[in-house]
Amino acid sequence: MAAAARVLLNGQVFEISLNESVFSWKSLRLRNSPSAAAARGGRGEGENQSVPVSEIIAVCKTEVAGTCKESGRWQKMTSTTTSFTPEQILHDFTVYYVQRSKEHHWCCAEVTFYCSDQLLCNQWVQALQRRLDLQGVRPKNLLVFINPFGGKQLGKHIYDKKVAPLFQLASITTEVIVTEHANHARDHLAEVDLRIYDGIVCVGGDGMFSEVIHGLICQTQKIAGIDQNDPNSKLVACSLRIGIIPAGSTDCICYATVGVNDPVTSALHIIVGDSQPMDVSSVHHNNTFLKYSVSLLGYGFYGDVLKDSENNRWMGPSRYDFSGFKTFLSHQCYEGTVLYLPATETLGNPRDESRCTAGCYVCQYSGKLLDLSNNKQELKHVAEEEDWKVVKGKFLAINAANMSCACSKSPMGLSPAAHLADGTIDLILVRKCSRFNFLRHLIRHTNKDDQFDLAFVEVYRVKQFIFTPKYSEEDNIDIRDIGKNLFGQFCSDHPACGCSQVNSNWNCDGEIIEHAAVEVRVHCQLIKLFVRGIEHSTQKTS
Numbered sequence: 001m002a003a004a005a006r007v008l009l010n011g012q013v014f015e016i017s018l019n020e021s022v023f024s025w026k027s028l029r030l031r032n033s034p035s036a037a038a039a040r041g042g043r044g045e046g047e048n049q050s051v052p053v054s055e056i057i058a059v060c061k062t063e064v065a066g067t068c069k070e071s072g073r074w075q076k077m078t079s080t081t082t083s084f085t086p087e088q089i090l091h092d093f094t095v096y097y098v099q100r101s102k103e104h105h106w107c108c109a110e111v112t113f114y115c116s117d118q119l120l121c122n123q124w125v126q127a128l129q130r131r132l133d134l135q136g137v138r139p140k141n142l143l144v145f146i147n148p149f150g151g152k153q154l155g156k157h158i159y160d161k162k163v164a165p166l167f168q169l170a171s172i173t174t175e176v177i178v179t180e181h182a183n184h185a186r187d188h189l190a191e192v193d194l195r196i197y198d199g200i201v202c203v204g205g206d207g208m209f210s211e212v213i214h215g216l217i218c219q220t221q222k223i224a225g226i227d228q229n230d231p232n233s234k235l236v237a238c239s240l241r242i243g244i245i246p247a248g249s250t251d252c253i254c255y256a257t258v259g260v261n262d263p264v265t266s267a268l269h270i271i272v273g274d275s276q277p278m279d280v281s282s283v284h285h286n287n288t289f290l291k292y293s294v295s296l297l298g299y300g301f302y303g304d305v306l307k308d309s310e311n312n313r314w315m316g317p318s319r320y321d322f323s324g325f326k327t328f329l330s331h332q333c334y335e336g337t338v339l340y341l342p343a344t345e346t347l348g349n350p351r352d353e354s355r356c357t358a359g360c361y362v363c364q365y366s367g368k369l370l371d372l373s374n375n376k377q378e379l380k381h382v383a384e385e386e387d388w389k390v391v392k393g394k395f396l397a398i399n400a401a402n403m404s405c406a407c408s409k410s411p412m413g414l415s416p417a418a419h420l421a422d423g424t425i426d427l428i429l430v431r432k433c434s435r436f437n438f439l440r441h442l443i444r445h446t447n448k449d450d451q452f453d454l455a456f457v458e459v460y461r462v463k464q465f466i467f468t469p470k471y472s473e474e475d476n477i478d479i480r481d482i483g484k485n486l487f488g489q490f491c492s493d494h495p496a497c498g499c500s501q502v503n504s505n506w507n508c509d510g511e512i513i514e515h516a517a518v519e520v521r522v523h524c525q526l527i528k529l530f531v532r533g534i535e536h537s538t539q540k541t542s
């Protein structure tokens with residue numbers, strides 16, 4: 001096939017060309033002719049444009065006016081209207097491709113070319129389709145879970161209206177399961193034969209994503225014979241990628257990995273077959289596995305917000321604002337000891353100005369260290385005793401951020417310089433302080449000011465930590481019942497000082513962990529997502 005050909009676009013002659021990795025179209029009109037000026041005002045196709053083949057979603061030939069045959073399947077066209085003859089309409093093809101718009105949004109753009117004859121049209125469709133078939137990273141068959149009750153309960157609608165048509169256009173087949181109860185997706189994934197799928201998609205919030213990773217990680221460890229109850233077990237990485245279609249309340253994992261929580265953008269990242277490794281933390285209590293965490297593991301403030309908000313699920317996403325306000329007023333602090341193991345081999349620091357973005361070298365460096373350690377074939381990894389550090393005190397919040405935890409409420413996140421895949425967590429300790437000072441810290445979650453530049457806030461980049469509450473968990477069961485009042489769990493003996501004999505609970509990616517005493521360890525790059533990390537703002541479609 002010719003590497004270039006003449007076609008019509010918007011009534012003007014264009015030259016289209018295709019090389020190994022790029023499809024381009026270029027106007028052959030004189031730049032300043034009146035017709036050129038008129039064409040520029042049309043549908044927005046520029047004079048010269050190019051699209052990487054890796055960002056072409058589909059190529060589709062119009063065989064009969066109004067319908068489109070693509071990859072052997074008939075689909076309805078939202079086709080362009082033209083002033084061409086019926087013969088010309090029969091010989092056109094449409095290329096659907098990724099177009100970037102503001103703030104990390106992607107959308108599906110289309111451009112239709114009219115060919116002089118059917119042979120030429122067929123040749124171009126086949127050539128483009130062959131290039132697409134060579135994109136081996138793209139998923140062909142996906143298992144999709146939809147939580148119909150997440151966020152504003154729009155999960156099913158979002159999937160049907162915005163995502164399924166794109167998957168169909170890209171010839172992706174799907175098996176869709178609308179969940180019927182909590183843990184439906186987790187339990188299904190723990191047992192089902194996953195070999196026929198190229199990936200898993202969850203439609204919902206962080207809680208839904210948490211279910212999916214629990215099912216997938218559990219099955220992977222079971223097959224590999226790994227004991228998940230042993231906190232020192234070296235876990236085996238999961239091979240299937242996971243896609244998130246945001247339809248939850250916070251959607252922090254989506255936002256912090258894509259830069260925005262937009263269902264169409266996420267669907268397009270899945271279609272083009274993006275891949276981004278991600279760290280996962282395991283949470284144990286007394287040598288028993290409790291949960292995995294990918295975004296925030298928060299004790300104190302964020303644990304209490306979550307606990308209270310569960311009573312108000314009917315409010316939808318605004319339950320967090322209501323409970324956040326109540327919890328802020330209660331101003332509870334919790335006493336305990338934090339033991340942590342600093343991350344010494346990785347690059348980067350929680351106070352860095354630089355951010356984890358697509359192709360992050362800090363994460364790539366950790367990936368290389370991981371490969372080296374995997375080649376050593378150690379089954380367990382136990383740190384030396386003298387490497388551990390101790391912090392004791394009264395804390396308003398203990399936040400362990402596996403990633404920035406950016407979301408629409410906190411666009412920079414709780415730890416703006418945290419990395420998706422460096423094998424570390426940022427451990428943020430907010431010591432007891434006045435309400436006014438705590439408010440200053442919280443407000444800095446929402447703007448660009450340095451939330452760590454406060455005397456009562458400490459931040460450490462760690463591989464592992466252990467939290468032991470001052471008051472034993474057994475005693476707490478009795479006290480908890482006595483100490484509750486309108487604004488949470490006040491210390492019954494010292495209401496004025498705000499220190500509590502009642503323990504808080506952990507907020508683990510939006511799921512409650514009732515135990516206060518936990519042992520947490522990061523597993524570098526344990527899972528993979530259908531994302532590429534947050535793109536630099538200069539990465540625009542040409």
Ligand SMILES: CCCCCCCCCCCCC/C=C/[C@@H](O)[C@H](COP(=O)(O)O)NC(=O)CCCCC
Nearest residue numbers: 205206207248249250251252320324410442509510
């Ligand atoms: C006076 C202004 C105070 C405002 C503080 C706002 C700070 C918001 C930071 C949010 C951090 C989010 C960390 C992510 C947590 C999610 O995993 C979790 C579950 O998400 P989902 O399943 O989608 O509902 N969300 C939360 O725990 C909500 C915390 C909101 C606290 C106000």
Ligand SMILES: Nc1ncnc2c1ncn2[C@@H]1O[C@H](COP(=O)(O)OP(=O)(O)O)[C@@H](O)[C@H]1O
Nearest residue numbers: 150151179180181182204205206207208248249
């Ligand atoms: N069909 C269902 N009925 C009830 N709960 C469900 C269902 N499917 C999933 N869940 C649970 O709903 C919780 C919240 O889901 P999520 O999608 O994160 O929404 P949100 O962001 O609003 O919290 C999760 O704990 C998940 O296990």
Ligand SMILES: [Ca+2]
Nearest residue numbers: 279402419424
């Ligand atoms: Ca990390």
